[in-house]
Amino acid sequence: MTYEPSEAKIISVKKYAEDVKLFKVKTKINPLPGQFFQLSILGIGECPLASCSYNKKYADVLVKNSGSVTNTLFNLKKGDGVFIRGPYGRGYNFKEIEGKNLVLAAGGTGIAPVASLIDYIEQNRKNFGEIKILFGFKDESFILLGDRIERWKKKFDFTLCLDKYAGKLKYEVGLLPDILKKKKINSENTCGVLCGPEIMMKSATAKLNSVGIKNDKIYWNMERRMECAAGSCGRCLIQDLYTCKDGPVFRYDIIKEKLENESAK
Amino acid sequence: MNLQNKNNSKLKAGIFGISGCSGCLLSILFEDTFKKINDLLEIKSFPLIKEDKYKGDFDIVFIEGTVVFDDDIIFLDEIRKRSKIVAALGACSCFGGVPSIKNFKDDEKTMRFVYPKHNHLKSEKPTPINLHIKVDYYLPQCPPNKEEIVSFVNHLASGTQFKNCQDPVCMECRKKGNACLLEEGELCLGPVSNGGCSALCPSNGVGCYGCRGPSKDANMNAYTANLKKRGYNKKSIKDKMETFAGLSFEEEMEKDSKWLGK
Amino acid sequence: MQKIIEKKELNNFVKSLMKNYEVIAPVKRKIARFEILKNPEDMYLDEITLVPLKQFFLPENETLFDFKNNKIKKNKTEGRKRIVFGLRKCDLNALLVLDRVMSYPEYIKKRQNTILVGLYCEKPDEFCFCNSMELEEHYDLFFYASGDKYYISIGSKKGALLVRNLDNADKEVKKEIKNFKKLENKNIEKDYSNKKWDEDVEKCLSCSACTVFCPTCNCFDIQDVKELSENSGKRIKTQSSCQLKSFSEVAGGKIFRESRASRFKHFVYHKIVFYNKRFNKYMCVGCGRCLRACPTRIDWVETINSIKSKKGDKK
Numbered sequence: 016m017t018y019e020p021s022e023a024k025i026i027s028v029k030k031y032a033e034d035v036k037l038f039k040v041k042t043k044i045n046p047l048p049g050q051f052f053q054l055s056i057l058g059i060g061e062c063p064l065a066s067c068s069y070n071k072k073y074a075d076v077l078v079k080n081s082g083s084v085t086n087t088l089f090n091l092k093k094g095d096g097v098f099i100r101g102p103y104g105r106g107y108n109f110k111e112i113e114g115k116n117l118v119l120a121a122g123g124t125g126i127a128p129v130a131s132l133i134d135y136i137e138q139n140r141k142n143f144g145e146i147k148i149l150f151g152f153k154d155e156s157f158i159l160l161g162d163r164i165e166r167w168k169k170k171f172d173f174t175l176c177l178d179k180y181a182g183k184l185k186y187e188v189g190l191l192p193d194i195l196k197k198k199k200i201n202s203e204n205t206c207g208v209l210c211g212p213e214i215m216m217k218s219a220t221a222k223l224n225s226v227g228i229k230n231d232k233i234y235w236n237m238e239r240r241m242e243c244a245a246g247s248c249g250r251c252l253i254q255d256l257y258t259c260k261d262g263p264v265f266r267y268d269i270i271k272e273k274l275e276n277e278s279a280k
Numbered sequence: 281m282n283l284q285n286k287n288n289s290k291l292k293a294g295i296f297g298i299s300g301c302s303g304c305l306l307s308i309l310f311e312d313t314f315k316k317i318n319d320l321l322e323i324k325s326f327p328l329i330k331e332d333k334y335k336g337d338f339d340i341v342f343i344e345g346t347v348v349f350d351d352d353i354i355f356l357d358e359i360r361k362r363s364k365i366v367a368a369l370g371a372c373s374c375f376g377g378v379p380s381i382k383n384f385k386d387d388e389k390t391m392r393f394v395y396p397k398h399n400h401l402k403s404e405k406p407t408p409i410n411l412h413i414k415v416d417y418y419l420p421q422c423p424p425n426k427e428e429i430v431s432f433v434n435h436l437a438s439g440t441q442f443k444n445c446q447d448p449v450c451m452e453c454r455k456k457g458n459a460c461l462l463e464e465g466e467l468c469l470g471p472v473s474n475g476g477c478s479a480l481c482p483s484n485g486v487g488c489y490g491c492r493g494p495s496k497d498a499n500m501n502a503y504t505a506n507l508k509k510r511g512y513n514k515k516s517i518k519d520k521m522e523t524f525a526g527l528s529f530e531e532e533m534e535k536d537s538k539w540l541g542k
Numbered sequence: 543m544q545k546i547i548e549k550k551e552l553n554n555f556v557k558s559l560m561k562n563y564e565v566i567a568p569v570k571r572k573i574a575r576f577e578i579l580k581n582p583e584d585m586y587l588d589e590i591t592l593v594p595l596k597q598f599f600l601p602e603n604e605t606l607f608d609f610k611n612n613k614i615k616k617n618k619t620e621g622r623k624r625i626v627f628g629l630r631k632c633d634l635n636a637l638l639v640l641d642r643v644m645s646y647p648e649y650i651k652k653r654q655n656t657i658l659v660g661l662y663c664e665k666p667d668e669f670c671f672c673n674s675m676e677l678e679e680h681y682d683l684f685f686y687a688s689g690d691k692y693y694i695s696i697g698s699k700k701g702a703l704l705v706r707n708l709d710n711a712d713k714e715v716k717k718e719i720k721n722f723k724k725l726e727n728k729n730i731e732k733d734y735s736n737k738k739w740d741e742d743v744e745k746c747l748s749c750s751a752c753t754v755f756c757p758t759c760n761c762f763d764i765q766d767v768k769e770l771s772e773n774s775g776k777r778i779k780t781q782s783s784c785q786l787k788s789f790s791e792v793a794g795g796k797i798f799r800e801s802r803a804s805r806f807k808h809f810v811y812h813k814i815v816f817y818n819k820r821f822n823k824y825m826c827v828g829c830g831r832c833l834r835a836c837p838t839r840i841d842w843v844e845t846i847n848s849i850k851s852k853k854g855d856k857k
Contacts, residue, residue, distance in 0.1 A: 016645050018606050018764065018777070019614060057609040058768035058775045059440055062793070082793030083440040090439070096612060240792045242764045247643050249761035250782070250789060252808070255816035276734050277808075280801045319771035434770045447786050450749035454835070455602050455781055457593040459572040460751070462837050471747040471837060497787050499747050499802065506745075506838045 016245050020055055020098035026073060027093055031159045034080040035124060036089060037067070042099050045071050048131040049106025049236065049264040053244055055098045059087045063103075063241040063259075067127035067160065069134035074099075077127045077159060103244040104263050107132055107208065107234065109142075111266075115206045116144035118228075120219050122151035122191050122211035123159075128236050128264070129210050130160055133167060144204065151176040151191030151211070174198070192218035202227035210236035213274070220267060230268035237263045237270070253277060291339040291437060293317075294325040295369075296359060298352040299379065299406070300345025302328060304370035307423040308342070316430045320437040338363035340436060342419075346372040346379045346406040353412050360413040367432065368408070368415045371422040371491045375525035378422075379406035384522045384530075408527065418444060421477055422491040422524055428476060445476030448495045449488050453479035461487050467512060467520050472498035472532070491524035500536035544686075544711040545694040552692065553582035559625055559704065563657070566598055567627040576626070587628050587661060590670070592834060594757035595626060595633055599640065599652050602781045606648070606764070610774040625657045625704075631719060632670075632829035634660050635677045636757035642821050644760060646779075657700050660684035663719050669830030671843055673718075674725035677827060686715045721828075725843050727850040728824065731815050734807065738849045743803040745838040750783035752809060752832035752840075758825050759809075761789070784808050810842045 026039040044052055046066050054076060055061040062084035068075035080089045088097065106128070117136075121129040129148075136143050148171050152158050155177060167173050176194045177186045187194045192215060200223070207223040209216040216235050223233055239251035239258040251258035254273040256265070297305050305328045308314060317323075324334040341363040347353060360366060371377040382390055387403050395401055409415060419428055428444075435442035449470035454460075461468040461482050468487035470479070474495045481488050494500075507517055521529035547555055556579070559565050565579045570586040575593035579585065608615040641653065660681040666672070682701030685692045693715035696702045753759040763782040768775035782789055785806070790799040799805050809832075817825035833841055 017647055018779070019616075022614075055766075055777075057612055057614070057777075058438070058766050058770075060766045061764060085793065087438070087440060098614070238792060238796075239798060240790060242762070243646075245645055247645060247760065248763070248782075249784060249812075250763070252784075252812070252816070254808075254811065255819045277799055277804050278801075279735070279804060316771060434768055437770055438768070446788050447783075448747070448749050450747070450751055450837075451754065451783060451786065454749070454751045454754035457573075457575055457597075459592075460835070460837060464572075471749045497748055497802075502745050502747055502838055506747075 018100070018243065018245075020053065020061075020100035022096045023074075023099045025091055025093055025095050025097060028091070031077075031161070032157045035157070035159055036078055036080075037160070038076045038078060038088065038091070038097075040074045040076055040097060040099065041072070042074050043071075044074065044099060044101050046074065046102035046131075047106040048135045049128045050102040050104050051128075051241070051244075051259075051263060052099055052101025052103060053241075054084070054088070055100075056084055056087050057098060059084050061242070062088075063244065065128040065131065065263075067130035069131045069138065075131075077124050077130075079124045101244065103241075104259050105261065107135075107264050108266075112206050112208070112234070113139075113142045114144070115204050115232075116146070116201060117206055117208055118147045118149075118195075118200060118223065119208045120149040120151075120191060120195055120211075121209065122215050123153070123157070125211035125236065126150050126159060127210075129208060130163065132208065133171075137170065145201065146171045147198065147200065148173045149176060149191055149195055149198070150174075151178070151194075151215070153177070154179045155182070155186075190218075191215060192222055195219055195222045200226045200228070205232065207233040208236075209234065230271060231266055233267040235265050235267050235270065237265055239263070290320060290322040292324050292337070293321040294334070294338045294341040294359070294363065295323065296325065296327065296341060296343050296355075298343065298345035298355060298373075298409070299348040300370070300372050300377075302344065303423045304344035304373070307426055308369075308429060310426055313426040313429055317433045320433050336362075340365045340367065342367050342369045343373050343409055344369045345409075346377055347409055347412055348379060348404050348406050356409060356413045365416045365436070366409075366413065367417040367419055368410065369419050369429075370424050371420050371493075371524040373409050374418045374420040375493055375528045376406055376408045377524055380408075380526055381522050382406060384518070384526055417442060420444075420474070420492045420525075425477055445474060445492075446496060447475045448497070449473045449475040449477065449479050449482065449492075451475055452477070453482045453488075456483055458483055461485070462506075462510065467507070467516060469520060472500060472503050472529075487520070489523045490521060490529060493525045493528045494532040498532055498536070500532055504533075543696075544714055545696065545705045545708040546711040547692050547694065547705075547708050549687070549690050549692060553585070555708075556582040556585065556627060559627075563623050563625045565625050565627055566595070579627075585628065589665065589667070590630055590632070590663070590829065590831075592755060592831060594636065594755060594829070594831060595629065596636070596640070596757055596760070598624075598626070598656075599637070599649060600644070600760055600762070600781070604648060604779045606646075606777045606779055608774070608776045610772075612773075621651060621655050623655055623657075624652075625659060627659045628661045629658055629681070630661060630663045630672075630829070631677050632663075632672045632675075632827040633757060634658060634680050635672075635675075635827045636829070638678060638680055639758040639817070639823070639825050639827065640760055642823070657682045657704065659701070659704075662686045662717055666719055666721050667830070667834075668722050669833045670719075670721050670828065671723040671725050671830060672828035673721045674723075674728075675824050675826055675828035686717055688715045723830070723843060724847075725814075725828070726847045728814050728818075728846075730811075730846055730849070733846075733849050734811065736849050738845050739803065739807060742840045742842055742845050743806050745840050746785075746802055746806045747838060748785045748787075748802055748805060749837060750785040751835040751837065753783040753785055754781070755831040755835040756813075757829060757831065758813070758827060759783070784812070810846075814846075 023042040066074035241251040241259040246260040466487040469490040470488040473490035474492040574591040681697040684695040813826035
């Protein structure tokens with residue numbers, strides 16, 4: 016495969032938080048929920064990102080200003096060109112999760128792939144059982160995709176968690192895993208879908224385990240440094256698994272031990 | 281730090297030296313380097329080549345040299361106030377450089393050796409500039425790497441993150457297919473020193489002096505134990521480390537080396 | 543059927559190849575390495591090269607494409623016909639290992655344009671353990687020395703064409719390589735947390751010499767090099783190493799394989815276990831270059847042997 020990207024135009028830009036913007040990019044690459052693509056700016060570099068919408072016309076790229084590429088991207092406007100190649104990797108395994116009840120928990124920009132999955136669920140509602148969604152953000156000013164969250168609140172059992180919040184009781188306050196602990200979860204025929212910092216996914220997994228959802232029913236979306244996206248460069252290896260090819264969505268029972276090995280001192 | 285200005289004017293730059301040999305300033309003057317950075321910066325002050333009449337503020341200031349005299353500190357304080365960004369240029373500015381060798385010698389003996397007849401002179405302790413002012417970026421090496429200077433200015437002008445090479449000199453050296461100098465009987469600091477110099481010295485048969493400072497990931501304990509096995513004594517290793525970045529190597533040693541540390 | 547050539551005719555044979563091909567062969571410049579041959583007399587076939595062949599297929603820095611004013615300019619891959627002479631069995635197998643993971647057009651083109659000529663390894667040294675790694679026969683031509691002649695096995699049509707003017711051999715000469723070193727057991731997946739590894743990790747300088755000299759290490763980085771003043775630049779693929787902290791760092795500064803232990807073991811386990819899980823072949827070809835190049839003499843092969851012998855579950 017080639018590492019040459021093709022040009023794509025930014026259709027619109029929306030600012031959600033101080034360091035997070037949503038770029039709508041016209042592209043035909045059509046990633047499935049959980050898949051990713053390499054977005055690049057010539058002269059700066061590439062950055063693996065996931066779309067937070069599921070549709071065939073454009074990609075919705077939720078960008079947190081945290082590196083060279085995203086920093087430059089942040090200054091781009093409607094009509095500017097970026098470069099894109101993909102889609103890559105395995106997204107959510109519909110064979111495994113369709114027909115199930117789902118608990119979706121994600122934090123910060125980690126909501127992107129999960130939001131794309133929610134899009135898919137909305138479009139194929141009858142294929143899924145009960146849906147419970149928890150999104151966590153630092154505080155009110157960091158709430159992302161607020162407009163879509165309003166819509167989802169009407170359709171699903173949706174909880175918005177804020178780490179810090181002093182105002183009226185509009186949100187649940189506390190860390191996402193702690194709020195998840197308070198929720199009643201029906202473990203029967205239920206899968207957990209998690210995306211966010213590993214520490215958050217870990218404690219959310221512990222909660223899901225405690226109500227009887229086993230690791231082989233829990234999906235983690237992994238962040239690693241993916242450069243080639245073709246299983247060549249070796250950078251995203253989690254032991255023998257390429258995040259770019261075998262992931263970025265992994266069933267937790269498959270990667271649990273590998274992650275523990277890698278992070279051992 | 282994002283310095284991109286909206287009206288697309290060039291960044292205002294100053295290039296200064298404190299106590300030092302001006303070699304780093306000279307390396308900016310090399311034709312290709314100067315042309316490239318001059319395209320991107322508006323050089324307001326560069327006392328080495330032009331009388332400095334500019335009194336305004338800077339976006340970026342490069343500073344060469346070691347802090348030796350009180351005047352150096354006064355100058356640094358003033359420049360820091362006038363500039364958004366300060367970059368330490370060269371091993372002296374970043375680590376204390378060759379002048380800081382003095383910190384590891386007996387003060388009295390050194391004084392008498394260098395100035396046998398001038399008993400009234402006061403001995404000063406040479407230090408890197410970051411002990412006196414906040415430094416935003418480091419461009420180490422003696423003399424600094426011209427390509428790195430250009431790349432730094434490129435990053436600055438386009439508002440992208442600049443990062444020094446964090447990999448050891450060995451990585452670059454081995455990539456070039458060099459024979460390992462340690463195996464050839466040369467004392468080389470490559471395994472514990474920061475790269476970014478394309479292994480310039482080892483590629484020319486000279487053991488690395490660590491002029492880009494100790495690597496954050498250095499395994500000092502294993503390295504010094506290995507040197508001991510190869511027959512080097514503490515003094516020869518310390519002498520080598522003290523050449524350009526002695527103060528920084530000393531810190532690393534205290535953390536990690538059972539054999540060489542205090 | 544094998545072909546034969548007198549040993550003293552070898553240089554003339556290579557010289558004749560140089561007319562139509564770029565010939566790459568081992569030479570000795572302080573350390574043995576592969577170079578584009580200017581003179582057949584420079585060839586040095588006595589020992590395994592310390593520097594592997596890989597830079598001729600995976601250059602340290604390789605341009606993927608150029609760009610100017612935010613437009614990509616397609617990279618023309620030149621197709622020079624090349625012959626690599628004097629490859630040992632480990633070197634030849636290393637290319638098979640790379641073939642399974644490298645999929646970008648520049649690499650494939652280089653592989654297609656290169657004819658591989660192997661050479662039987664007369665004197666494996668104390669670091670070689672290729673017999674432990676289940677290597678395959680893979681070559682266009684393969685030279686076996688016997689007496690004052692080379693007996694040449696033919697592995698492909700491309701190879702056959704090169705030796706069509708040589709005499710047919712009267713007998714068949716084939717030899718197995720004799721190793722002094724052996725990797726006793728490759729079934730080490732469950733030994734990841736064995737304390738024996740700590741001794742190696744303590745000695746490791748993370749200098750990345752093992753990965754640079756490994757003929758199958760292919761990890762890389764994709765970077766943009768920019769000439770801001772000219773609004774142009776190129777995207778390059780540049781050699782990297784899993785032994786470096788920066789290797790697994792993501793935006794925001796998190797390093798996923800931060801400890802020296804996890805980096806060191808990643809190298810060994812990738813070679814023996816991880817790659818094998820995917821392709822059912824070992825990534826390590828037993829050339830011993832990582833052991834030869836290690837400045838602190840880490841011998842992970844012995845470490846595995848001692849882990850396994852202690853448990854008494856030798857195969």
